[in-house]
Amino acid sequence: xxxxxxxxxxxxxxxxxxxxxxxxxxxxxxxxxxxxxxxxxxxxxxxxxxxxxxxxxxxxxxxxxxxxxxxxxxxxxxxxxxxxxxxxxxxxxxxxxxxxxxxxxxxxxxxxxxxxxxxxxxxxxxxxxxxxxxxxxxxxxxxxxxxxxxxxxxxxxxxxxxxxxxxxxxxxxxxxxxxxxxxxxxxxxxxxxxxxxxxxxxxxxxxxxxxxxxxxxxxxxxxxxxxxxxxxxxxxxxxxxxxxxxxxxxxxxxxxxxxxxxxxxxxxxxxxxxxxxxxxxxxxxxxxxxxxxxx
Numbered sequence: 369x370x371x372x373x374x375x376x377x378x379x380x381x382x383x384x385x386x387x388x389x390x391x392x393x394x395x396x397x398x399x400x401x402x403x404x405x406x407x408x409x410x411x412x413x414x415x416x417x418x419x420x421x422x423x424x425x426x427x428x429x430x431x432x433x434x435x436x437x438x439x440x441x442x443x444x445x446x447x448x449x450x451x452x453x454x455x456x457x458x459x460x461x462x463x464x465x466x467x468x469x470x471x472x473x474x475x476x477x478x479x480x481x482x483x484x485x486x487x488x489x490x491x492x493x494x495x496x497x498x499x500x501x502x503x504x505x506x507x508x509x510x511x512x513x514x515x516x517x518x519x520x521x522x523x524x525x526x527x528x529x530x531x532x533x534x535x536x537x538x539x540x541x542x543x544x545x546x547x548x549x550x551x552x553x554x555x556x557x558x559x560x561x562x563x564x565x566x567x568x569x570x571x572x573x574x575x576x577x578x579x580x581x582x583x584x585x586x587x588x589x590x591x592x593x594x595x596x597x598x599x600x601x602x603x604x605x606x607x608x609x610x611x612x613x614x615x616x617x618x619x620x621x622x623x624x625x626x627x628x629x630x631x632x633x634x635x636x637x638x639x640x641x642x643x644x645x646x647x648x649x650x651x652x653x654x655x656x657x658x659x660x661x662x663x
Contacts, residue, residue, distance in 0.1 A: 374512025379429035
């Protein structure tokens, strides 16, 4: 699948998610006011974050589905990284708020309302939609492995997991609403789920920051590039430096070399092609440039 088609599919899915999330947010808002249950308030924050995220991804995917070769000569890797950072940041803030509210709920427990059972019914609907969106997002991610699709895949999994746990927890709270232990079920479960999901978001935020700051490839990967260079030591006269970084799903490598004066352009291009093939096998989607310098 081309990037253009991949972004179009992502735009369509995100727009459908936005339309589905809007009435859900209104229903959760009403439920939170009536039930006054901490887990429902947490769900309200999560729903609001989803509305912001899906709206932004829809707009951005529409932009990226156009031909941007002349607008962004070096690709849209940084745009994707920024989008991924914002999306993951929104969800991470929601999960952090979840932990804070859950701790507060443990210190100051409240007995669940009888209206919690109505929220359980809403969660059943949410889980059904979450499952459908997760399956669709997984298909998109498999054929279009961009930073945006990976971020949305993580969010789809997060939504499915959180809503499933919330559904079971709220039902358990309703069953034990006359028991003092019922007030502790939701906050304790919410803390464990939130921390588990936050670990994954921290990793993706870190990766987005690495791409945005043009951090050089890890030392072990640079050593692999140098090892390939030694295979062709008789094709150039001097090695100067390697500049490399990751941009989206593309690894960019600039190799600064000097050549003998009688070296032809065809020979340099042959060297570039040979190294390109080997580095493609190592890093996948890779762009290799040879920068010719003086001895």
